[in-house]
Amino acid sequence: MKFQAIQGEGWLLTKAEQLINWGRSRSPWPFPYGTACCGIELMCALASGYDMARFGAERVAFTPRQCDVLIEAGTITKKMVPVLKRIYAQMAEPKWVIAVGACACSGGVFRTYSTQQGIGSVIPVDIYIPGCPPRPEGILYALLKLIDKIEADHPLYKQRPKLIEALEAYK
Amino acid sequence: MSLKDRVADILGKDLVALNEFRGDLCIEVPKGRIVQVLAKLKEEGGFDFLSDLFGVDNLDLYAKAAKKKKKSQEESEDTGETKGKESVQPRFEVIYLLLSLSTNERLQVMVRVPEDDLELPTVTGLWKAANWPEREVFDMFGIRFKGHPNLRRLLMWDEFQDHPLRKDYPLEGKGEERHLNYDIA
Numbered sequence: 571m572k573f574q575a576i577q578g579e580g581w582l583l584t585k586a587e588q589l590i591n592w593g594r595s596r597s598p599w600p601f602p603y604g605t606a607c608c609g610i611e612l613m614c615a616l617a618s619g620y621d622m623a624r625f626g627a628e629r630v631a632f633t634p635r636q637c638d639v640l641i642e643a644g645t646i647t648k649k650m651v652p653v654l655k656r657i658y659a660q661m662a663e664p665k666w667v668i669a670v671g672a673c674a675c676s677g678g679v680f681r682t683y684s685t686q687q688g689i690g691s692v693i694p695v696d697i698y699i700p701g702c703p704p705r706p707e708g709i710l711y712a713l714l715k716l717i718d719k720i721e722a723d724h725p726l727y728k729q730r731p732k733l734i735e736a737l738e739a740y741k
Numbered sequence: 742m743s744l745k746d747r748v749a750d751i752l753g754k755d756l757v758a759l760n761e762f763r764g765d766l767c768i769e770v771p772k773g774r775i776v777q778v779l780a781k782l783k784e785e786g787g788f789d790f791l792s793d794l795f796g797v798d799n800l801d802l803y804a805k806a807a808k809k810k811k812k813s814q815e816e817s818e819d820t821g822e823t824k825g826k827e828s829v830q831p832r833f834e835v836i837y838l839l840l841s842l843s844t845n846e847r848l849q850v851m852v853r854v855p856e857d858d859l860e861l862p863t864v865t866g867l868w869k870a871a872n873w874p875e876r877e878v879f880d881m882f883g884i885r886f887k888g889h890p891n892l893r894r895l896l897m898w899d900e901f902q903d904h905p906l907r908k909d910y911p912l913e914g915k916g917e918e919r920h921l922n923y924d925i926a
């Protein structure tokens with residue numbers, strides 16, 4: 571017997587993927603990396619008025635080990651780049667990055683010797699939010715977009731060769 | 742006795758120039774005497790507080806003057822006349838902003854630093870507050886402060902090579918990047 575469920579668009583695989591995606595998309599715990607004025611908007615989005623926790627960003631993790639989404643809000647100076655890289659490296663998979671504001675996206679108004687011209691050249695970014703600063707609604711919208719993205723992901727499909735190997739060995 | 746007269750009185754011949762603009766008094770003093778002058782102002786003038794210390798790069802202002810001087814020198818060589826003796830001001834300035842807490846008077850003390858001798862004595866012995874501003878001036882303009890307890894860069898990272906507030910440094914930088922070697926397995 572072949573393991574249809576794993577080889578085709580099988581029931582077991584898709585349902586397991588849906589379950590995993592459901593879990594991941596309902597609890598994107600943020601790591602608030604606020605380095606400049608955009609950080610204030612992020613605080614506002616997290617606080618009771620806008621209440622980002624409604625969308626699952628319930629617990630703000632102040633350690634990269636316990637978070638899923640790195641929300642980079644603010645200017646990244648070149649002196650800070652190694653720190654950002656290190657924090658990204660410390661996060662456990664799966665991990666996503668949201669770049670909040672013009673500074674994080676492209677360097678913004680600071681086209682100078684000391685400012686990194688966008689964090690996209692340093693770490694992979696999933697969602698860019700324009701604005702200087704973006705309103706809290708913008709940050710919430712980005713989070714919803716990210717949730718859509720997580721739901722459309724295929725976490726097990728990427729692992730398929732490994733799964734088949736494991737099942738064959740089991741047989 | 743007005744502040745102007747008092748300062749002139751205290752400094753005597755250490756006073757190179759004195760300029761009053763809309764109630765702000767700015768004095769220029771010779772480079773070699775800066776510590777003695779500031780000590781005198783602190784002891785006798787009552788300026789017991791250093792509110793700031795910063796540098797200025799007058800590249801554009803004096804580049805023209807230097808050019809003009811060179812030209813007139815060449816001309817005078819041609820004709821054998823001796824004109825164009827006017828001196829070109831040094832490129833950098835360091836300015837100390839002093840405040841007297843008892844009389845609430847302020848004073849700017851300026852010293853000119855030529856490009857070929859970028860060294861000043863530190864005033865951290867007079868005011869501990871001079872520590873970080875002097876590091877900043879060193880970082881941004883490359884002016885070294887002799888005797889400073891910890892003359893390292895304040896704003897840019899240690900391996901950075903240039904002095905970015907100099908006017909001949911491009912605003913967008915020269916593509917410097919900071920690298921740290923973390924052990925990321």
Ligand code: SF4
Binds near residue numbers: 607608609645679703
């Ligand atoms: S994008 Fe604007 S508001 Fe945000 S950090 Fe940059 S300058 Fe500040």
